[in-house]
Amino acid sequence: MELRIFQIDAFAERRFAGNPAAVVPLERWLPDATLQAIAAENNLAETAFFLREKGADGSDFHLRWFTPTVEVNLCGHATLASGHVISAHLEPGRTQMKFRSRGGLLGVERRGDLLALDFPIYRTEKTAMPAGIEKALGRKPAEMRAVHQWLAVYESEEEVANLEPDMAAIVALGKDGIIATAPGDRSDYVCRYFAPHAGIPEDPATGSAQCVxxxxxxxxxxxxxxxxxxxxxxxxxxxxxxxxxxxxxxGRCVAYLEGRIHVD
Incomplete structure (x- = not known):
């Protein structure tokens, strides 16, 4: 079997920036083990698979995401990349896309050279400093918050930039990884995201982290x-x-690769 594959740099101002995602359009779902094997072979933070399928929720596509080790419930950059592939390569000129996913109904809208996600938000609650947080990130944050992920709040961009995470210690803290954030010098805020439990030590540009x-x-x-x-x-x-x-x-998407893969 031969499948088309695209590799897209998402939330990127130029090629080789942002977060690379593989996108594989399908005509039918393949076995989960095959999807996971493709994602492991790609060895990117996420590989997105989708097929055209009308849903009762108004969706036009069914979308799934796999890291090299697991299927995940929500992924922003690979959804943005999927919208780019549809609107730029498969159906040029299309501006609205709705995806059914584990994360609910998700939208992508093309606005010129920008693509925009319509995603849910997750409100955090202030929490006590978990034991091991300083070891996990290399520096104690000013504030800790939590939802399904940890949110470690620092006082400056420099502090976040200089973090030296211990991946094993991050895994030991549980939850869906840690987002470190602070006020930005050239933006409203900055962040970094560490998810070693999902096979992603540091994710380069995480759309779903912005939901937090x-x-x-x-x-x-x-x-x-x-x-x-x-x-x-x-x-x-x-x-x-x-x-x-x-x-x-x-954010913006920049195409890096288009090709074909071979699956038994």
């Missing part, structure tokens, strides 16, 4: 429109707007 950071910073800064930067080595850029219990997360 945006409601926190919107409340703290008293504004609903925010610019975020994920200060990994590749750097990701997000134009965000809080809209009630949803968040609009916009």
């Amino acid at each position: 950071t945006v409601p926190y910073w919107a409340e703290r800064l008293g504004k609903t429109k925010l610019t975020g930067r994920q200060i990994s080595a590749r750097v990701g850029t997000f134009q965000c707007e809080l809209k009630g219990e949803r968040v609009d997360i916009a």
Whole structure:
């Protein structure tokens, strides 16, 4: 069997920036073991698989995401990349896409050279410092918050940039990884995201992490429109707007690779 594959740099201002995602359009679902094997072979943070399938929720596509080791419940950059593949390669000119997923009904809208996600938000609650947090990140945060992920809040961009995480210690803390965040020098906020439990030591540009950071910073800064930067080595850029219990997360995509893969 031969399948098309695309590799897209998402939330990227240029090629080789942002977060690379593989996107594989399907005509029918393959066995989960095959999907996981493809994702492991790609060895990217996420590989997205989708097929055209009308849903009762108004969706046009069914979308799933796999890291090299597990299937995940929500992924922003690979959803953005899937929207790019559809609107730029499969159905040029299409501007609206709705995906059924484990994370619910998700939208992607093309706005010129930007693509915007319509995602849920996750509001964190302040919590006590978990034992081991200083070992996990290499520096004690000013504040800890939690939802299904940890949110470690620091006082400066420099502190977040200089973190030296201990991946085993992060896994020991449980939850779906740690987002470290602080006020930005050239943006409203900055962040980094560590998810070693899912086979991703540090994710370069995480759309789903903005579902956590945006409601926190919107409340703290008293504004609903925010610019975020994920200060990994590749750097990701997000134009965000809080809209009630949803968040609009916009960024650019740059195509890197288009080809075919062979599956038995």
